[in-house]
Amino acid sequence: MxxxxxxxxxxxxxxxxxxxxxxxxxxxxxxxxxxxxxxxxxxxxxxxxxxxxxxxxxxxxxxxxxxxxxxxxxxxxxxxxxxxxxxxxxxxxxxxxxxxxxxxxxxxxxxxxxxxxxxxxxxxxxxxxxxxxxxxxxxxxxxxxxxxxxxxxxxxxxxxxxxxxxxxxxxxxxxxxxxxxxxxxxxxxxxxxxxxxxxxxxxxxxxxxxxxxxxxYDPLTGTYNRIAYEKQLEKINGHSECTMAMIDLDNLKNINDEFGHSSGDAAICSVASAILKTKGKHMWLYRFGGDEFVLLSNRLNADEMKKILKAAQKQCEEIQGIRPCFSYGVAEYRLGDDLNHTILNADLDMYRHKKNLKDI
Structure with a gap:
């Protein structure tokens, strides 16, 4: 026994x-x-x-x-x-x-x-x-x-x-x-x-x-991090189509300088939370850098992705009386395309969006 x-x-x-x-x-x-x-x-x-x-x-x-x-x-x-x-x-x-x-x-x-x-x-x-x-x-x-x-x-x-x-x-x-x-x-x-x-x-x-x-996963925002993003790109490249959006916060430096980095972190979390609440299934949000995000979807086209991001803009919670906002650029990747070229197109589109907001 x-x-x-x-x-x-x-x-x-x-x-x-x-x-x-x-x-x-x-x-x-x-x-x-x-x-x-x-x-x-x-x-x-x-x-x-x-x-x-x-x-x-x-x-x-x-x-x-x-x-x-x-x-x-x-x-x-x-x-x-x-x-x-x-x-x-x-x-x-x-x-x-x-x-x-x-x-x-x-x-x-x-x-x-x-x-x-x-x-x-x-x-x-x-x-x-x-x-x-x-x-x-x-x-x-x-x-x-x-x-x-x-x-x-x-x-x-x-x-x-x-x-x-x-x-x-x-x-x-x-x-x-x-x-x-x-x-x-x-x-x-x-x-x-x-x-x-x-x-x-x-x-x-x-x-x-x-x-x-x-x-x-990113500990600050709860989104996927850059490691997960790079692994996802490996799965996509040459194997499946997708739509991607490059996202960058606007005027984050001003929030950091005026209210401190804790408020800047809160602004980053506000944007991430707004996108997570607005996005649907088959969409993945990655924190690519400090205030940069990437949104991927294998179901939506570019116009549908832009509608999601416009809706997310309105969901951002105010930080120190300021509602954080972000610029974004969208591009579609199709089989046979150069994935790096698609990423560059989305990035360029994001900078055009950011410039247009500054000119308003």
Whole structure:
């Protein structure tokens, strides 16, 4: 029994240690985000060790075996909902976005009932014969875990202007479905090592997904960055047609000089947000430089693209009483064309637009 449990969790334990090293040495995330992931690693390691120990203690029929199994069962139920809760805290990045105190109430209720279950059997019971059975309030831990998993999905889905928001939300929905399926399989077939191995795999994949965001997305505006833009050009060149718009903010230097660079950043974000809100599907916005953006579409023609950008002009929010504006140039790329020449045409069209605005 001891060796069976050890073999089942040997590989997940090694993977957790490697993952912990990845988190510690990561250079993309803030200390707070890395700390939350390390807490997640620590708790997963704890519940894996706890499940392993519980499996070993289940073969003991002595009084000590009963006490040890009661302890491992308590740890399992008390800690389980902490794992999705910590992932939710990743979205709590600013003082203005702190979760209210009631957010922690389900976790507190679960811990209290888990403690009381040691004597009163609300959630679980371990008999004198060292036999585990579910209590009448067994569902509490699962309800609390589902609450935090749904909170995680909600926080992901409500992110505004994030280019891969839908992909992230779908990933977390899949996480919920797989964990639910793993729980049912464990209960039906009396397995012990499925749920936490699946949870560990998804946490690692979630970290890699967030790493991809850091590499391919601009942290200031939430748009795709220049690396993503260059990769997209490689896919387009000689393979598919597209319409592109070169976009450049007007009078950004004046805003920086008069109100400071923080206001200049706010103006850049205002323009990016306006375009993200106005653009439709099959359109991708890239931050090419400091105040330069590129909008690509494989469905729209030049006239339709210009209508989108005109509408976005009206959506820009005022910064220090000034509504940011931008110039743009549009060009169509067709198979057989020189892609670099199309980019140059869009750039020249943008400068003509900028000159026309200055002459008004």
């Amino acid at each position: 001891f060796l069976d449990a050890l073999q089942s969790y040997y590989a997940p334990a090694i993977a957790l240690l490697v993952f912990a090293v990845m988190v510690i040495t990561d250079k993309l995330f803030s200390k707070r985000i890395k700390r939350l992931f390390l807490w997640e690693v620590g708790l997963i390691f704890l519940v894996i060790a706890d499940t392993w120990a519980d499996y070993c203690f289940s073969g003991l029929s002595t009084g000590e075996g009963v006490k040890l199994r009661t302890l491992t069962t308590f740890i399992h139920f008390a800690i389980s909902p902490c794992l999705p809760m910590i992932l939710v805290l990743i979205y709590e990045t600013e003082d203005s976005k702190r979760f209210p105190r009631w957010f922690y109430l389900p976790m507190a209720i679960n811990i209290v009932f888990s403690i009381l279950s040691i004597w009163m059997g609300f959630i679980f019971r371990v008999s004198r014969e060292n036999i585990y059975t579910r209590g009448p309030l067994f569902f509490i831990t699962f309800v609390v875990s589902v609450f935090y998993l749904l909170s995680l999905i909600y926080c992901s889905a409500r992110q505004r202007g994030k280019p891969n928001r839908k992909a992230e939300t779908v990933f977390l929905l899949l996480f919920l479905i797989v964990i639910g399926f793993a729980i049912m399989v464990e209960i039906m077939f009396h397995l012990h090592f499925l749920v936490w191995s699946a949870s560990e795999a998804f946490v690692i994949l979630y970290f890699l997904l967030m790493t991809t965001q850091k590499i391919l």
